[in-house]
Amino acid sequence: MTDLTTVLEAGGALAGVGGLGYAKVRAPRVYWSLVGLPVAASRFRWSYGTTMDVCGLTVQPSGLRAFMVRNVARREVQPIPPKIRRLKGTSTGLVVSLRIPAGLEPADVAAASERLRHAWGVHSVTVVESKPGVVELRMTGYDVLRRVRMPRRIKAGPMVVPVALREDGAPFMRDYREVPHSLTLGSNQSGKSMFQRNLIKGLAKLPVGLIGIDCKRGVEQGPYAPRLSALATTPDEADRVLEVLIAEMEARFDLLAEHRVSDLWSLPERLRPVPLVVLVDEVAELFLVAVKKDEERRDRMVMQMVRLAQMARAVGIYLEVCGQRFGSELGRGATMLRAQLTGRVVHRVNDKQTAEMGLGDVAPDAVFAATAIAANRPGVAVAGDASGGWSRIRTPKTTADEVAAVCREYAHLVPDLPALAPFRPATPATPTPTGGPSLIKPRTVVE
Numbered sequence: 343m344t345d346l347t348t349v350l351e352a353g354g355a356l357a358g359v360g361g362l363g364y365a366k367v368r369a370p371r372v373y374w375s376l377v378g379l380p381v382a383a384s385r386f387r388w389s390y391g392t393t394m395d396v397c398g399l400t401v402q403p404s405g406l407r408a409f410m411v412r413n414v415a416r417r418e419v420q421p422i423p424p425k426i427r428r429l430k431g432t433s434t435g436l437v438v439s440l441r442i443p444a445g446l447e448p449a450d451v452a453a454a455s456e457r458l459r460h461a462w463g464v465h466s467v468t469v470v471e472s473k474p475g476v477v478e479l480r481m482t483g484y485d486v487l488r489r490v491r492m493p494r495r496i497k498a499g500p501m502v503v504p505v506a507l508r509e510d511g512a513p514f515m516r517d518y519r520e521v522p523h524s525l526t527l528g529s530n531q532s533g534k535s536m537f538q539r540n541l542i543k544g545l546a547k548l549p550v551g552l553i554g555i556d557c558k559r560g561v562e563q564g565p566y567a568p569r570l571s572a573l574a575t576t577p578d579e580a581d582r583v584l585e586v587l588i589a590e591m592e593a594r595f596d597l598l599a600e601h602r603v604s605d606l607w608s609l610p611e612r613l614r615p616v617p618l619v620v621l622v623d624e625v626a627e628l629f630l631v632a633v634k635k636d637e638e639r640r641d642r643m644v645m646q647m648v649r650l651a652q653m654a655r656a657v658g659i660y661l662e663v664c665g666q667r668f669g670s671e672l673g674r675g676a677t678m679l680r681a682q683l684t685g686r687v688v689h690r691v692n693d694k695q696t697a698e699m700g701l702g703d704v705a706p707d708a709v710f711a712a713t714a715i716a717a718n719r720p721g722v723a724v725a726g727d728a729s730g731g732w733s734r735i736r737t738p739k740t741t742a743d744e745v746a747a748v749c750r751e752y753a754h755l756v757p758d759l760p761a762l763a764p765f766r767p768a769t770p771a772t773p774t775p776t777g778g779p780s781l782i783k784p785r786t787v788v789e
């Protein structure tokens with residue numbers, strides 16, 4: 343009987359270990375919550391003081407403080423680490439809020455993030471300044487980008503779309519009011535289309551107008567036609583669509599002037615024109631020059647896009663440009679346009695120069711991270727912005743059919759924009775137009 347009990351106990355223990363091993367690989371969230379988090383939290387608490395000390399993140403207390411607290415001479419007291427304000431476990435990691443003592447700055451903690459990661463045995467440590475004097479250490483317990491699962495509850499805003507997951511487990515949000523224009527770069531098969539697909543999936547549900555420019559004959563954006571207000575599939579069509587957008591921008595500025603406000607969001611809701619997002623897929627195809635005559639069109643389009651990028655934010659027209667490279671080889675004015683596209687997402691690239699094109703001017707520290715993206719990780723990218731911050735992200739795998747279904751479901755949100763009507767892609771059933779007013783008259787398209 344005793345032998346049987348021992349065998350059953352051993353069997354139960356082995357099954358438990360096997361189950362945990364299985365969970366670690368197949369359900370890392372569950373494993374983290376059951377095992378990883380309690381272990382990491384204990385390890386953190388136990389080794390906090392010494393780890394911060396060896397990582398150079400302690401300061402000598404002031405003489406007065408040493409005297410007040412311990413009533414001893416300053417040289418006799420130990421250096422003190424940042425004070426822990428809060429420690430919170432999440433489904434992907436651990437978030438620790440620290441008050442930075444005088445003598446340290448957030449950059450010191452950020453510089454030590456690799457050392458902290460190894461000391462506490464976590465997958466990554468990201469340092470974010472949450473308010474002056476306070477930093478958050480966002481640790482992830484496992485590689486959350488291996489299989490992306492977006493958090494269930496995401497706080498979105500009027501022009502904010504969740505597109506990908508960040509390495510620290512938080513969603514990567516595309517906020518058009520904060521960063522109006524953006525550039526997505528990456529080599530072949532790196533995941534650019536997947537990024538735009540996720541973006542369209544989010545945007546399709548918002549009250550915005552979507553304008554597609556896909557000079558690969560519409561193969562990428564064609565399936566989303568029911569939700570598009572316009573789709574240009576050749577450079578000539580794109581040229582005309584951009585002309586309409588410039589006219590729309592000017593008309594919207596007249597409206598702002600009439601109501602003495604400086605941006606679209608300050609207008610009363612009933613007068614506010616619908617925001618427009620212009621999605622350019624593979625920008626090199628758009629600026630392609632086959633014969634000398636095309637150069638004039640290309641230069642005109644670059645200048646139209648530069649004008650939109652410089653001014654259209656205030657009137658709610660936003661640019662989302664995607665390409666393999668974006669350098670001076672795209673023609674006159676291209677680098678000027680790139681400078682205006684301040685949101686940057688760089689997928690795997692073939693050379694350092696392309697990573698520098700995307701991130702060198704906004705987040706130089708991120709260039710190396712972009713060149714280190716593995717070929718077997720499509721969809722992984724480095725996202726930087728004009729504030730110099732950057733993060734590693736990955737989009738969830740989403741099929742074109744899934745996004746096409748969302749576009750059909752939300753086709754009733756296509757705004758009434760008569761000037762763009764000639765460019766409206768054909769769809770099986772034309773939905774009833776809704777949304778904000780258009781400010782310019784329909785044009786006759788001369789083919």
Ligand SMILES: Nc1ncnc2c1ncn2[C@@H]1O[C@H](COP(=O)(O)OP(=O)(O)OP(=O)(O)O)[C@@H](O)[C@H]1O
Pocket residue numbers: 528529530531532533534535536537720721722736737738739
């Ligand atoms: N986040 C992701 N997770 C898993 N697989 C992905 C992810 N993103 C992209 N892929 C896969 O990688 C491949 C290339 O993706 P995608 O077509 O988006 O790349 P691309 O950069 O647009 O390529 P191209 O420039 O050749 O059009 C596809 O098979 C896609 O399913």
